Amino acid sequence: MGARPHILLVDDSALVLDALRLLFQESGYDVSVARSVTEAVNAAVSRSVDVMLLDLTLPDGDGLEALVRLRAQGAEPRVTAALTGREASEVEARCFGAGCRAVLVKPVPIAQLIAQVRDWTSGPLSGRSPEKH
Amino acid sequence: MHPVDLTTTAEFRIARLEEALNEAAQVNAELQSRDALKTQFLANISHDLRTPLTAIITHAEILRDGILGPLSDRQRDSVASIISGGRQLLEAVGEILTYARGAANQLTVSPSEFHIAAVIAQVSALNEPLVAKKGLSLSVNIPDDIPLLVADREQVMHVISNLLGNAIAFTPAGGRVWVAVTSVTDGDTLAVQVEVGDTGIGIAPEHHDLVFREFAQVDPSPSRRHHGTGLGLTIARRLVELNGGRIWVESMLGQGSRFFFSLPAGSSTR
Numbered sequence: 163m164g165a166r167p168h169i170l171l172v173d174d175s176a177l178v179l180d181a182l183r184l185l186f187q188e189s190g191y192d193v194s195v196a197r198s199v200t201e202a203v204n205a206a207v208s209r210s211v212d213v214m215l216l217d218l219t220l221p222d223g224d225g226l227e228a229l230v231r232l233r234a235q236g237a238e239p240r241v242t243a244a245l246t247g248r249e250a251s252e253v254e255a256r257c258f259g260a261g262c263r264a265v266l267v268k269p270v271p272i273a274q275l276i277a278q279v280r281d282w283t284s285g286p287l288s289g290r291s292p293e294k295h
Numbered sequence: 296m297h298p299v300d301l302t303t304t305a306e307f308r309i310a311r312l313e314e315a316l317n318e319a320a321q322v323n324a325e326l327q328s329r330d331a332l333k334t335q336f337l338a339n340i341s342h343d344l345r346t347p348l349t350a351i352i353t354h355a356e357i358l359r360d361g362i363l364g365p366l367s368d369r370q371r372d373s374v375a376s377i378i379s380g381g382r383q384l385l386e387a388v389g390e391i392l393t394y395a396r397g398a399a400n401q402l403t404v405s406p407s408e409f410h411i412a413a414v415i416a417q418v419s420a421l422n423e424p425l426v427a428k429k430g431l432s433l434s435v436n437i438p439d440d441i442p443l444l445v446a447d448r449e450q451v452m453h454v455i456s457n458l459l460g461n462a463i464a465f466t467p468a469g470g471r472v473w474v475a476v477t478s479v480t481d482g483d484t485l486a487v488q489v490e491v492g493d494t495g496i497g498i499a500p501e502h503h504d505l506v507f508r509e510f511a512q513v514d515p516s517p518s519r520r521h522h523g524t525g526l527g528l529t530i531a532r533r534l535v536e537l538n539g540g541r542i543w544v545e546s547m548l549g550q551g552s553r554f555f556f557s558l559p560a561g562s563s564t565r
Contacts, residue, residue, distance in 0.1 A: 177350035185353065188362045219342075247345055252405050254449075269349040269385070272356040 167283035168192045168209065170239065172202040172225060173217040178268070182215070189276055191283075197221070202228040203235075211239035212283050216262070218246055218253070226260040233261065241282040245270070330398075337395035341388045348388070352381040393453075394509070394526045397533040404447045404537050411444055411451070411487055412437045415474055418455045422463060430468035436475040442560035444487055446538040451558070454531045454542075458491035458554045461527065465552070466495030478560065485560040486540070492553040498546040506544065507532045531556075 169191045171182045179195045186193045194209070196202035199222050206214065206228075218225040225244065232238045243264040244257040257265045264278065355377040357363060358370075366374065396402050419435055426433045444451065455474070462472045475490045498506060509529040535542040540558035 175346045175350070177347055178353070181350045181353035181357070185357055185362065188357070247342060252403060255405065268345070269352045272353060272360060272362075 166190055166192045167212040167279075168194065169279065169283075170194045170196060170202065170205055170211040170214040172196045172214060172220070172228065173245065174198070174220050175217075178217075185272055185276070186279075191279075199223045199225065199228045199231070203231050203237075206232050206239055207235060207237045210237065212241065213279050214239035214242045215266075215279075216242055216244050217268075218244060218257075226257065226262075229260050229262070243278070334395045334398065334401065338392060341392040341395075344388045345385065348381055348385050352378055352385070355381065390526045390530060393530050397530060402450075402533070402537060404450065406445050406538075407448055408443050408445050409448050411441060411476055411489065414448065414452050415455060415476070415489075418452060418459055419474065421456070422459055425463055426472065429463060429466075431463060431466055432471050434471070434473045436473065438476070438478075441476050441478055441487060442485060444558055444560060446540075446558050447534075450534040450538060454534050454556060455489065455491065457527045457531045458556075461554075462491055462493035462495065462552070466493040470494040470551075479557065481557065481559075486557040487560050488555060488557040490553055490555050492551065494551040497548045497550045497552055498544065499548040500546075503544050503546065507542070 169186050171179055171186070171193060172195075173179050173182070174197050176197070179197065183193050183195055194205045194211070196205045198220050202214070202216070202220075202225075205211070214229075216225045216228060220228075229238065229242050238261075241263045242261065243266055244253075244262045245266050245268050246253055246257070247268060254265045263282070266275070266278075270278075355374050358366065359374045359378065393402070415435055415437065419433060422433065459472070459474065466472055470493060472493045473491075475492070477488050477490075479486050479488045507528050509526060532542050535556045535558065538558055540556055542554070542556040544552060544554050546552035
Protein backbone atom coordinates (compact mmCIF):
# COMPACT_ATOMS: atom_id res chain seq x y z
CA MET A 163 0.00 0.00 0.00
CA GLY A 164 1.62 3.20 -1.13
CA ALA A 165 0.73 6.70 0.02
CA ARG A 166 -2.39 8.30 -1.36
CA PRO A 167 -1.87 10.12 -4.66
CA HIS A 168 -1.18 13.81 -4.29
CA ILE A 169 -3.35 16.09 -6.40
CA LEU A 170 -2.83 19.82 -6.75
CA LEU A 171 -5.91 21.86 -7.67
CA VAL A 172 -5.22 25.29 -9.14
CA ASP A 173 -8.11 27.71 -9.65
CA ASP A 174 -8.70 31.33 -8.77
CA SER A 175 -12.22 30.62 -7.51
CA ALA A 176 -12.55 29.47 -3.90
CA LEU A 177 -16.00 28.08 -4.77
CA VAL A 178 -14.62 25.83 -7.47
CA LEU A 179 -11.65 24.79 -5.34
CA ASP A 180 -13.91 23.82 -2.45
CA ALA A 181 -16.08 21.66 -4.70
CA LEU A 182 -13.11 19.88 -6.27
CA ARG A 183 -11.31 19.50 -2.94
CA LEU A 184 -14.37 17.80 -1.47
CA LEU A 185 -14.64 15.50 -4.47
CA PHE A 186 -11.00 14.38 -4.38
CA GLN A 187 -10.67 14.13 -0.60
CA GLU A 188 -13.76 11.94 -0.46
CA SER A 189 -12.36 9.86 -3.32
CA GLY A 190 -9.15 9.07 -1.44
CA TYR A 191 -6.68 11.67 -2.63
CA ASP A 192 -4.27 13.89 -0.78
CA VAL A 193 -5.31 17.34 -1.91
CA SER A 194 -3.43 20.63 -2.08
CA VAL A 195 -4.95 23.80 -3.49
CA ALA A 196 -3.49 26.94 -5.01
CA ARG A 197 -5.18 30.11 -6.22
CA SER A 198 -2.40 31.64 -8.29
CA VAL A 199 0.62 30.75 -10.42
CA THR A 200 2.93 31.59 -7.51
CA GLU A 201 0.99 29.46 -5.03
CA ALA A 202 0.90 26.57 -7.49
CA VAL A 203 4.66 26.70 -8.02
CA ASN A 204 5.34 26.89 -4.28
CA ALA A 205 3.00 24.00 -3.55
CA ALA A 206 4.51 21.70 -6.17
CA VAL A 207 8.10 22.59 -5.27
CA SER A 208 7.56 21.84 -1.61
CA ARG A 209 5.90 18.50 -2.25
CA SER A 210 5.92 16.44 -5.44
CA VAL A 211 2.60 16.29 -7.26
CA ASP A 212 1.07 13.33 -9.06
CA VAL A 213 -1.68 15.22 -10.86
CA MET A 214 -2.12 18.95 -11.26
CA LEU A 215 -5.50 20.26 -12.46
CA LEU A 216 -4.74 23.70 -13.77
CA ASP A 217 -7.11 26.56 -14.47
CA LEU A 218 -5.82 28.88 -17.16
CA THR A 219 -6.98 32.28 -15.93
CA LEU A 220 -5.19 33.08 -12.70
CA PRO A 221 -4.84 36.48 -11.04
CA ASP A 222 -1.06 36.64 -11.51
CA GLY A 223 -0.88 35.23 -15.03
CA ASP A 224 -1.57 32.41 -17.43
CA GLY A 225 -1.97 29.05 -15.67
CA LEU A 226 0.38 27.40 -18.16
CA GLU A 227 3.13 29.63 -16.78
CA ALA A 228 3.06 27.50 -13.59
CA LEU A 229 3.79 24.39 -15.63
CA VAL A 230 6.65 26.10 -17.47
CA ARG A 231 8.20 27.32 -14.21
CA LEU A 232 7.85 23.96 -12.49
CA ARG A 233 9.50 22.21 -15.39
CA ALA A 234 12.40 24.67 -15.22
CA GLN A 235 12.80 23.88 -11.53
CA GLY A 236 12.65 20.12 -12.06
CA ALA A 237 9.40 19.90 -10.11
CA GLU A 238 6.95 19.19 -12.92
CA PRO A 239 3.89 17.20 -11.79
CA ARG A 240 3.69 13.69 -13.20
CA VAL A 241 0.53 14.64 -15.10
CA THR A 242 -0.93 18.08 -15.73
CA ALA A 243 -4.40 18.63 -17.14
CA ALA A 244 -5.76 22.03 -18.09
CA LEU A 245 -9.22 23.01 -16.92
CA THR A 246 -10.69 25.58 -19.26
CA GLY A 247 -13.86 27.62 -19.28
CA ARG A 248 -14.74 26.63 -22.81
CA GLU A 249 -13.52 24.55 -25.68
CA ALA A 250 -11.65 26.42 -28.32
CA SER A 251 -9.15 24.89 -30.69
CA GLU A 252 -6.53 27.56 -30.12
CA VAL A 253 -6.66 27.14 -26.34
CA GLU A 254 -6.37 23.40 -26.70
CA ALA A 255 -3.34 23.65 -28.96
CA ARG A 256 -1.61 25.98 -26.50
CA CYS A 257 -2.23 23.59 -23.58
CA PHE A 258 -0.92 20.55 -25.40
CA GLY A 259 2.04 22.60 -26.61
CA ALA A 260 2.88 23.47 -23.00
CA GLY A 261 2.84 19.79 -22.03
CA CYS A 262 -0.65 19.18 -20.68
CA ARG A 263 -1.86 15.59 -20.91
CA ALA A 264 -5.47 16.63 -21.37
CA VAL A 265 -7.68 19.67 -21.77
CA LEU A 266 -10.91 19.41 -19.81
CA VAL A 267 -13.84 21.80 -20.07
CA LYS A 268 -15.34 22.93 -16.76
CA PRO A 269 -17.49 21.68 -15.23
CA VAL A 270 -16.16 18.22 -16.05
CA PRO A 271 -18.77 15.59 -15.10
CA ILE A 272 -17.30 14.21 -11.87
CA ALA A 273 -17.57 10.57 -12.87
CA GLN A 274 -15.43 11.37 -15.92
CA LEU A 275 -12.97 13.46 -13.93
CA ILE A 276 -12.45 10.83 -11.24
CA ALA A 277 -12.06 8.06 -13.83
CA GLN A 278 -9.49 10.12 -15.71
CA VAL A 279 -7.44 11.00 -12.64
CA ARG A 280 -7.65 7.44 -11.35
CA ASP A 281 -6.28 6.25 -14.67
CA TRP A 282 -3.33 8.66 -14.39
CA THR A 283 -2.54 7.67 -10.84
CA SER A 284 -2.99 3.91 -11.26
CA GLY A 285 0.71 3.38 -12.06
CA PRO A 286 3.52 3.71 -9.52
CA LEU A 287 3.18 7.01 -7.71
CA SER A 288 5.71 9.72 -7.88
CA GLY A 289 8.39 10.39 -5.38
CA ARG A 290 9.71 12.99 -7.78
CA SER A 291 9.73 10.51 -10.63
CA PRO A 292 12.61 10.75 -13.11
CA GLU A 293 10.50 9.88 -16.17
CA LYS A 294 10.63 12.35 -18.98
CA HIS A 295 7.29 11.76 -20.62
CA MET B 296 -17.92 88.07 -56.20
CA HIS B 297 -14.18 88.72 -56.17
CA PRO B 298 -11.84 85.87 -56.93
CA VAL B 299 -10.38 86.31 -53.45
CA ASP B 300 -13.77 85.62 -51.96
CA LEU B 301 -14.13 82.48 -54.02
CA THR B 302 -10.85 81.10 -52.71
CA THR B 303 -11.80 81.97 -49.18
CA THR B 304 -15.14 80.27 -49.59
CA ALA B 305 -13.55 77.16 -51.05
CA GLU B 306 -10.95 77.05 -48.29
CA PHE B 307 -13.66 77.58 -45.73
CA ARG B 308 -15.69 74.73 -47.15
CA ILE B 309 -12.76 72.39 -47.29
CA ALA B 310 -11.98 73.22 -43.69
CA ARG B 311 -15.57 72.49 -42.72
CA LEU B 312 -15.51 69.22 -44.61
CA GLU B 313 -12.31 68.16 -42.90
CA GLU B 314 -13.85 69.04 -39.59
CA ALA B 315 -16.92 66.97 -40.35
CA LEU B 316 -14.74 64.06 -41.44
CA ASN B 317 -12.75 64.24 -38.23
CA GLU B 318 -15.93 64.30 -36.23
CA ALA B 319 -17.27 61.28 -38.06
CA ALA B 320 -14.03 59.43 -37.49
CA GLN B 321 -14.21 60.26 -33.79
CA VAL B 322 -17.79 59.08 -33.49
CA ASN B 323 -16.85 55.92 -35.34
CA ALA B 324 -13.91 55.27 -33.04
CA GLU B 325 -16.12 55.92 -30.04
CA LEU B 326 -18.75 53.47 -31.27
CA GLN B 327 -16.13 50.83 -31.93
CA SER B 328 -14.66 51.19 -28.49
CA ARG B 329 -18.12 51.00 -26.91
CA ASP B 330 -18.84 47.89 -28.91
CA ALA B 331 -15.56 46.38 -27.73
CA LEU B 332 -16.49 47.31 -24.15
CA LYS B 333 -19.85 45.62 -24.54
CA THR B 334 -18.20 42.48 -25.85
CA GLN B 335 -15.69 42.52 -23.01
CA PHE B 336 -18.55 43.02 -20.57
CA LEU B 337 -20.41 40.01 -21.97
CA ALA B 338 -17.23 37.94 -21.82
CA ASN B 339 -16.61 38.92 -18.19
CA ILE B 340 -20.19 38.33 -17.18
CA SER B 341 -20.23 34.94 -18.74
CA HIS B 342 -16.98 33.99 -16.98
CA ASP B 343 -18.43 35.23 -13.69
CA LEU B 344 -21.60 33.20 -14.28
CA ARG B 345 -19.75 30.06 -15.27
CA THR B 346 -17.55 29.93 -12.19
CA PRO B 347 -20.27 29.62 -9.52
CA LEU B 348 -22.26 27.37 -11.87
CA THR B 349 -19.27 25.04 -12.08
CA ALA B 350 -19.18 24.86 -8.28
CA ILE B 351 -22.95 24.30 -8.04
CA ILE B 352 -22.96 21.52 -10.61
CA THR B 353 -19.92 19.81 -9.11
CA HIS B 354 -21.39 19.86 -5.60
CA ALA B 355 -24.72 18.57 -6.90
CA GLU B 356 -22.97 15.71 -8.73
CA ILE B 357 -21.06 14.82 -5.57
CA LEU B 358 -24.42 14.52 -3.78
CA ARG B 359 -26.11 12.66 -6.63
CA ASP B 360 -23.35 10.07 -6.88
CA GLY B 361 -23.65 9.31 -3.17
CA ILE B 362 -20.06 10.38 -2.45
CA LEU B 363 -21.21 11.97 0.81
CA GLY B 364 -23.60 9.13 1.64
CA PRO B 365 -26.62 7.49 0.04
CA LEU B 366 -29.66 9.51 -1.06
CA SER B 367 -33.26 8.42 -1.34
CA ASP B 368 -34.70 8.20 -4.85
CA ARG B 369 -36.64 11.42 -4.37
CA GLN B 370 -33.57 13.24 -3.12
CA ARG B 371 -31.57 11.98 -6.07
CA ASP B 372 -34.26 13.12 -8.53
CA SER B 373 -34.26 16.55 -6.94
CA VAL B 374 -30.48 16.85 -7.14
CA ALA B 375 -30.57 15.59 -10.73
CA SER B 376 -32.87 18.51 -11.54
CA ILE B 377 -30.38 20.95 -10.05
CA ILE B 378 -27.74 19.48 -12.34
CA SER B 379 -29.82 19.59 -15.50
CA GLY B 380 -30.99 23.13 -14.73
CA GLY B 381 -27.40 24.16 -14.11
CA ARG B 382 -26.16 22.60 -17.32
CA GLN B 383 -28.94 24.31 -19.29
CA LEU B 384 -27.94 27.66 -17.82
CA LEU B 385 -24.31 26.96 -18.60
CA GLU B 386 -25.16 26.30 -22.21
CA ALA B 387 -27.08 29.57 -22.49
CA VAL B 388 -24.14 31.46 -21.01
CA GLY B 389 -21.80 29.77 -23.46
CA GLU B 390 -23.99 30.80 -26.37
CA ILE B 391 -24.04 34.41 -25.25
CA LEU B 392 -20.27 34.43 -25.06
CA THR B 393 -19.85 32.85 -28.49
CA TYR B 394 -22.33 35.32 -29.92
CA ALA B 395 -20.50 38.27 -28.34
CA ARG B 396 -17.19 37.11 -29.76
CA GLY B 397 -18.77 36.56 -33.17
CA ALA B 398 -20.36 40.01 -33.15
CA ALA B 399 -16.99 41.56 -32.32
CA ASN B 400 -15.22 39.53 -35.01
CA GLN B 401 -13.18 37.87 -32.31
CA LEU B 402 -13.96 34.35 -33.42
CA THR B 403 -10.88 32.86 -34.99
CA VAL B 404 -10.79 29.81 -37.19
CA SER B 405 -8.17 27.15 -36.42
CA PRO B 406 -8.48 24.77 -39.36
CA SER B 407 -7.36 21.18 -39.23
CA GLU B 408 -8.04 18.20 -41.48
CA PHE B 409 -10.64 15.78 -40.17
CA HIS B 410 -13.39 13.41 -41.15
CA ILE B 411 -16.92 14.64 -40.55
CA ALA B 412 -17.99 11.12 -39.51
CA ALA B 413 -15.90 11.28 -36.33
CA VAL B 414 -17.49 14.57 -35.30
CA ILE B 415 -21.00 13.32 -36.00
CA ALA B 416 -20.34 10.13 -34.04
CA GLN B 417 -19.20 12.21 -31.07
CA VAL B 418 -22.21 14.55 -31.19
CA SER B 419 -24.74 11.78 -31.63
CA ALA B 420 -23.23 9.78 -28.76
CA LEU B 421 -23.61 12.84 -26.52
CA ASN B 422 -27.27 13.16 -27.55
CA GLU B 423 -28.15 9.46 -27.25
CA PRO B 424 -29.51 9.73 -23.67
CA LEU B 425 -31.77 12.66 -24.59
CA VAL B 426 -33.00 10.90 -27.74
CA ALA B 427 -33.89 7.82 -25.69
CA LYS B 428 -35.52 9.88 -22.96
CA LYS B 429 -37.74 11.67 -25.50
CA GLY B 430 -38.67 8.42 -27.23
CA LEU B 431 -37.16 9.42 -30.57
CA SER B 432 -35.04 7.49 -33.02
CA LEU B 433 -31.77 8.87 -34.33
CA SER B 434 -30.12 7.59 -37.49
CA VAL B 435 -26.84 8.58 -39.10
CA ASN B 436 -26.05 8.00 -42.74
CA ILE B 437 -22.53 8.73 -43.98
CA PRO B 438 -21.19 7.10 -47.17
CA ASP B 439 -17.59 5.83 -47.00
CA ASP B 440 -16.27 8.06 -49.74
CA ILE B 441 -16.95 11.44 -48.10
CA PRO B 442 -13.87 13.66 -48.51
CA LEU B 443 -12.00 15.11 -45.55
CA LEU B 444 -12.83 18.60 -44.38
CA VAL B 445 -10.31 21.31 -43.60
CA ALA B 446 -12.13 23.51 -41.10
CA ASP B 447 -12.25 24.38 -37.43
CA ARG B 448 -13.26 21.07 -35.87
CA GLU B 449 -14.69 22.56 -32.67
CA GLN B 450 -16.77 25.03 -34.65
CA VAL B 451 -18.16 22.37 -36.98
CA MET B 452 -18.96 20.28 -33.92
CA HIS B 453 -20.74 23.26 -32.38
CA VAL B 454 -22.89 23.65 -35.51
CA ILE B 455 -23.88 19.97 -35.68
CA SER B 456 -24.54 19.97 -31.96
CA ASN B 457 -26.81 22.96 -32.28
CA LEU B 458 -28.76 21.57 -35.24
CA LEU B 459 -29.18 18.17 -33.65
CA GLY B 460 -30.17 19.76 -30.33
CA ASN B 461 -32.88 21.76 -32.10
CA ALA B 462 -34.09 18.72 -34.04
CA ILE B 463 -34.47 16.78 -30.80
CA ALA B 464 -36.13 19.71 -28.98
CA PHE B 465 -38.73 20.35 -31.69
CA THR B 466 -39.71 16.73 -32.39
CA PRO B 467 -42.42 15.08 -30.30
CA ALA B 468 -42.13 11.55 -28.92
CA GLY B 469 -42.16 8.79 -31.49
CA GLY B 470 -40.54 11.01 -34.11
CA ARG B 471 -37.40 10.53 -36.15
CA VAL B 472 -34.22 12.60 -36.24
CA TRP B 473 -31.42 11.97 -38.70
CA VAL B 474 -28.03 13.18 -39.87
CA ALA B 475 -27.04 12.50 -43.46
CA VAL B 476 -23.87 13.48 -45.27
CA THR B 477 -23.32 13.76 -49.01
CA SER B 478 -20.56 15.16 -51.16
CA VAL B 479 -21.70 17.73 -53.71
CA THR B 480 -19.97 19.78 -56.34
CA ASP B 481 -20.56 23.46 -56.16
CA GLY B 482 -19.22 24.83 -59.45
CA ASP B 483 -15.59 23.69 -59.51
CA THR B 484 -15.27 22.95 -55.84
CA LEU B 485 -16.09 19.80 -53.99
CA ALA B 486 -18.15 20.34 -50.84
CA VAL B 487 -19.36 18.21 -47.98
CA GLN B 488 -23.06 18.70 -47.28
CA VAL B 489 -24.57 17.79 -43.94
CA GLU B 490 -28.31 17.43 -43.41
CA VAL B 491 -29.87 17.37 -39.97
CA GLY B 492 -33.54 16.47 -40.33
CA ASP B 493 -36.49 15.71 -38.14
CA THR B 494 -40.19 14.83 -38.30
CA GLY B 495 -41.01 17.59 -35.79
CA ILE B 496 -43.23 20.65 -35.77
CA GLY B 497 -41.58 22.29 -38.77
CA ILE B 498 -41.15 25.96 -39.69
CA ALA B 499 -43.43 27.99 -41.94
CA PRO B 500 -41.58 29.26 -45.07
CA GLU B 501 -42.09 32.89 -44.04
CA HIS B 502 -40.08 32.18 -40.90
CA HIS B 503 -37.10 30.56 -42.62
CA ASP B 504 -35.04 33.78 -42.57
CA LEU B 505 -36.18 34.65 -39.08
CA VAL B 506 -34.74 31.53 -37.47
CA PHE B 507 -31.20 32.57 -38.41
CA ARG B 508 -31.66 36.09 -37.07
CA GLU B 509 -30.27 36.95 -33.67
CA PHE B 510 -32.53 36.75 -30.63
CA ALA B 511 -35.40 35.59 -32.86
CA GLN B 512 -37.88 33.03 -31.64
CA VAL B 513 -40.68 32.03 -33.97
CA ASP B 514 -42.91 32.03 -30.88
CA PRO B 515 -41.66 34.85 -28.66
CA SER B 516 -44.44 34.60 -26.03
CA PRO B 517 -43.32 33.95 -22.44
CA SER B 518 -45.47 30.83 -22.44
CA ARG B 519 -43.69 29.42 -25.50
CA ARG B 520 -43.00 25.71 -25.33
CA HIS B 521 -39.41 25.94 -26.51
CA HIS B 522 -36.84 27.97 -24.70
CA GLY B 523 -33.42 29.19 -25.62
CA THR B 524 -31.38 32.31 -26.12
CA GLY B 525 -32.49 32.61 -29.74
CA LEU B 526 -28.80 32.75 -30.64
CA GLY B 527 -28.14 29.14 -31.55
CA LEU B 528 -28.80 29.32 -35.28
CA THR B 529 -27.32 32.82 -35.58
CA ILE B 530 -24.10 31.43 -34.15
CA ALA B 531 -24.33 28.34 -36.35
CA ARG B 532 -24.63 30.51 -39.44
CA ARG B 533 -21.72 32.67 -38.34
CA LEU B 534 -19.50 29.65 -37.72
CA VAL B 535 -20.40 28.00 -41.03
CA GLU B 536 -19.71 31.23 -42.92
CA LEU B 537 -16.42 31.78 -41.08
CA ASN B 538 -15.38 28.38 -42.36
CA GLY B 539 -16.29 29.26 -45.92
CA GLY B 540 -19.62 27.46 -46.13
CA ARG B 541 -23.33 28.19 -46.12
CA ILE B 542 -26.37 27.05 -44.14
CA TRP B 543 -30.08 26.90 -44.99
CA VAL B 544 -33.36 25.26 -44.07
CA GLU B 545 -36.08 23.44 -45.96
CA SER B 546 -39.29 23.06 -44.00
CA MET B 547 -43.07 23.43 -43.90
CA LEU B 548 -45.20 23.88 -40.83
CA GLY B 549 -46.09 20.47 -39.41
CA GLN B 550 -43.91 18.64 -41.92
CA GLY B 551 -40.61 18.44 -40.07
CA SER B 552 -37.47 20.39 -40.84
CA ARG B 553 -34.30 19.71 -42.79
CA PHE B 554 -31.36 21.95 -41.99
CA PHE B 555 -28.41 21.80 -44.35
CA PHE B 556 -24.94 23.20 -44.32
CA SER B 557 -22.11 22.71 -46.73
CA LEU B 558 -18.40 23.28 -46.29
CA PRO B 559 -15.72 23.15 -48.96
CA ALA B 560 -13.81 19.88 -48.93
CA GLY B 561 -10.05 19.53 -49.02
CA SER B 562 -7.72 22.49 -48.91
CA SER B 563 -10.00 25.20 -50.24
CA THR B 564 -11.09 26.37 -46.77
CA ARG B 565 -9.54 29.50 -45.44
